[in-house]
Amino acid sequence: MAAQLKKMSLKATQSSKSDDILDVAIPITRPDVLHPCDIMEDVGVGYGFNNVPKDGELSNSAFIATPLPVNKIGDIFREASAQAGWVEVLPLTLCSHDENFSFLRQKDNGDKVVELANPKTAEYQVVRTTLLPGILKTVKENRKHSLPIKVFESGDVVFKDLSLERKAYNEKHWGAIYVGKTSSFEIVQGLLGKIMQTFRTEWIADFGKKSTGRGYWIEEDASNNTYFPGRGAKVFFRSKEGAEPIVIGECGALHPEVMNNFNIPYAASYVELNAEAFL
Known part of the structure; x- marks a missing residue:
């Protein structure tokens, strides 16, 4: 994830609080990053959404949208x-x-x-x-x-x-x-x-x-x-x-x-x- 974030001009380092947490520094050139979900989106963009396997657990799951x-x-x-x-x-x-x-x-x-x-x-x-x-x-x-x-x-x-x-x-x-x-x-x-x-x-x-x-x-x-x-x-x-x-x-x-x-x-x-x- 840190490698993918580096592609998106974000610096990620291991957190001292937990092995499951990354500390991400947001540069001034990225005012669009407002929330952790924006960082996760950058991970996906860096990895490439087209690189996500088409045949696997996700494709076999039923995702049915319902109104709130x-x-x-x-x-x-x-x-x-x-x-x-x-x-x-x-x-x-x-x-x-x-x-x-x-x-x-x-x-x-x-x-x-x-x-x-x-x-x-x-x-x-x-x-x-x-x-x-x-x-x-x-x-x-x-x-x-x-x-x-x-x-x-x-x-x-x-x-x-x-x-x-x-x-x-x-x-x-x-x-x-x-x-x-x-x-x-x-x-x-x-x-x-x-x-x-x-x-x-x-x-x-x-x-x-x-x-x-x-x-x-x-x-x-x-x-x-x-x-x-x-x-x-x-x-x-x-x-x-x-x-x-x-x-x-x-x-x-x-x-x-x-x-x-x-x-x-x-x-x-x-x-x-x-x-x-x-x-």
Whole structure:
């Protein structure tokens, strides 16, 4: 392996920690090497992929690709939303700092969002931490269409976490919005019920105080300024009997200032869930 890496301008030496470890020095001319898997790729390139035997253990093995569970969850969200009459949109993952925070009447504490070091434009400054900015920008560009506008997205958001190797992690979310002359929060809550029914999750009317089984409920969230006062809520979810309930999302009627910040002259209700809670 050291000989093959030498062909790729990488210097490999035996590690003092273990006979099974190589210490590899990365020169400044190889900025593409970011992870150990990149080094293993260079070993393969140096050896020559065409030199790998065609008849052997590998060729007799069955390698069948299967979707990741989180992607299957995303597909379930898509199918259920489409069946309810919502249209899928695919906004960009990057947005401006204002769109991710001040436009949504939120404050940046500096511990959650991943910022680009050298953004090309002010519109692509941060990686979104919620699906809402992209959905609202899509509605803004289509605000002359007939009402109501009902769209959803199933995609990734990114959060900063300095304890991780990559200093950040992706999280699969699902979000849907209803835009019309009135906010019609009951319609968005109905969509939430449809989604939960698809995942075999029952509504718990007593806010989880007596029932201990699998289910969900919503509770008012007065601290979330994105929503109209008294019209915002957290979505609680209990995955199984006796499990501790967790907050998996939010829903409510969007504040008029939020709609005005995105130049949308209508009322709207929105729901967003962490799809990975159903894995």
